[in-house]
Amino acid sequence: MCSFPLVSVIIPNYNHADFLRQRIESVLKQTYSNFEVFLLDDGSTDGSLEILNQYEEYPRVKAVISNGKNTGSVFRQWVKGINLATGKYLWIAESDDFAHETFLEETVKLAEEHDNAGLVFTDSFNIDEHGNVKGKVSERHTLISSIEQEFYWFDDHTKVPDYFIDNMLILNASSVLFDLKKLRERVDLEQLEQYKNTGDQFAYIALYLKHKMIYLNRPLNYRRIHGRNTTALNFENGIIYKERIDIINYFFSALMKFPASKQAFNNYLRQNFLKVTDFGLFQEIEKLLNRFYKAGYLSFQKYLLLKLYTLITRIAPKQHPYKFRYKIKKVLRNK
Structure with a gap:
């Protein structure tokens, strides 16, 4: 086994106390175990920090870090996490989503088998704020609805405008396992910090201009859609x-x-x-x-x-x- 964590997990949170325990537990109960966790809070006012502090002594939790004041951008938390991470791979597990217990096991396996991939992403279940499943993302996603293979390579870089300007191939950052070295090399982190909503799109384009992506055709992520959703x-x-x-x-x-x-x-x-x-x-x-x-x-x-x-x-x-x-x-x- 590696002497260092192969995966760094970042959980950036702002006022998601209602969903936070489910998110953290879904990370800590992964069947894959070689990972570290950073819990980041961006000045929450809803009791989130109290919940996060309860996990401070857990073995895989490296740190609980809180901003005294909200920065207004989750991508500043992304960059903080990217700089803290020590693993080969990075999972940015958004605080209002949660994951299937084999998410890391299956995505890490693919990433290790295909070292030229910049990221691996999975299918997702859409869920409401009460956790009720509303169907899979792939069922209504025109770019991936016809894919029948267990996993699929996206490797035509000329399709960047189709995938990330005209459409949005990856709808939820929680479904993505990044290659951390490639992410650091290709993404302008100073620019990433400037975004409040579309930093994920910015990162995907920067990576896909140079690297391939793998789609794992299994719904291992639960994407929560609710009234406090930042995109809405x-x-x-x-x-x-x-x-x-x-x-x-x-x-x-x-x-x-x-x-x-x-x-x-x-x-x-x-x-x-x-x-x-x-x-x-x-x-x-x-x-x-x-x-x-x-x-x-x-x-x-x-x-x-x-x-x-x-x-x-x-x-x-x-x-x-x-x-x-x-x-x-x-x-x-x-x-």
Whole structure:
């Protein structure tokens, strides 16, 4: 057996006291045993820290670390955990989810057999806040619903725009086992800290541009969907729209060389342009439109109309005619 833990497990928590024990127990009761655990709290106010402190003396728990004040970003906790981790692999086990007892046993086995993979991810059960199962992620996930193999290689790097711009291949970070060395080499940790919601998407793109991914076709993760879910809140306040633009801009030079980018970026505009302008993200979308046009992804007419709509919305957000908005919808639908 290794003299050091092969897997480092990070449990970043903020105000998930209702789910915390189930999450921690599901980690400590894994059938695979060569791991260490870091319990991180981001200034919770709901009694979470009291729960975390009860696990401080458990053999595999290396530390309970609490911020006195909430940082506002789980990805700052990710980076803290990445820097603390000593294992070969990293599991970021989000505090409102939980896992099947063989999650580590099965993902570590695959990762060890395929050293060129940047990550292994599993299928998940969707559950509500009471733990009721609402079906598997794969049942409604167009990118993986047709996969019948026990495990599947994602190794076509030209598909990055399909998998992580036009779609989201990995819907839950708790379902992922990262290769820690590759994660540290490929992901800009300073940039990762800046995100509040889409840091996982940022990390997946950075890894998949250089490394393969393995999908384990077994629901070994339980993905909790509830009213306090950060993603749902960030759709409501517009943060997720801004951060997705930031990600496209960050990776644009790398992505523009792939044939799939044109369709993926046009689909992105069709689905998000009006929402982005409604949230007043004018500088962000104008920068993106300029880059899309220069790269040949937009016709001159479409580019001008979208720029004009952005300008009018910026100057008089409540005064532009409804017919103009309807026209923009039609323009966005056209390829």
